[in-house]
Amino acid sequence: MPTTAKPKKKTKRISAEVALRLHTRIERAAAKREVSLSHFVAEAVARFADEVLEDSHRNKLTNEDAEFLINLMENPPPVNDRLLEAIRASKRYTRG
Numbered sequence: 001m002p003t004t005a006k007p008k009k010k011t012k013r014i015s016a017e018v019a020l021r022l023h024t025r026i027e028r029a030a031a032k033r034e035v036s037l038s039h040f041v042a043e044a045v046a047r048f049a050d051e052v053l054e055d056s057h058r059n060k061l062t063n064e065d066a067e068f069l070i071n072l073m074e075n076p077p078p079v080n081d082r083l084l085e086a087i088r089a090s091k092r093y094t095r096g
Helices: 020-033 037-056 063-074 081-093
Strands: none
Touching: 020 037
16 A cells, blocks of 8 residues: 655744743733634744844944944045046946
């Protein structure tokens, strides 16, 4: 008799210990949403993970850095020979 392979599970288990009071709060919140505790925790963690990952893609400037960049844009340094050579070189390698 041929055996059929079990499909691979597309989920992973995460285990965490939390204080009893926190567990009770999470259970109450899940009940209010009418979802399972596992579903509630997974959704909350997914939202927080997305927020952390999104924040990691943003460049954060200090006020000092922001002021420096604004000043540089408002008062650019004079064009020097190295910059002119870089512009000429880039034109040789780009269309237009």
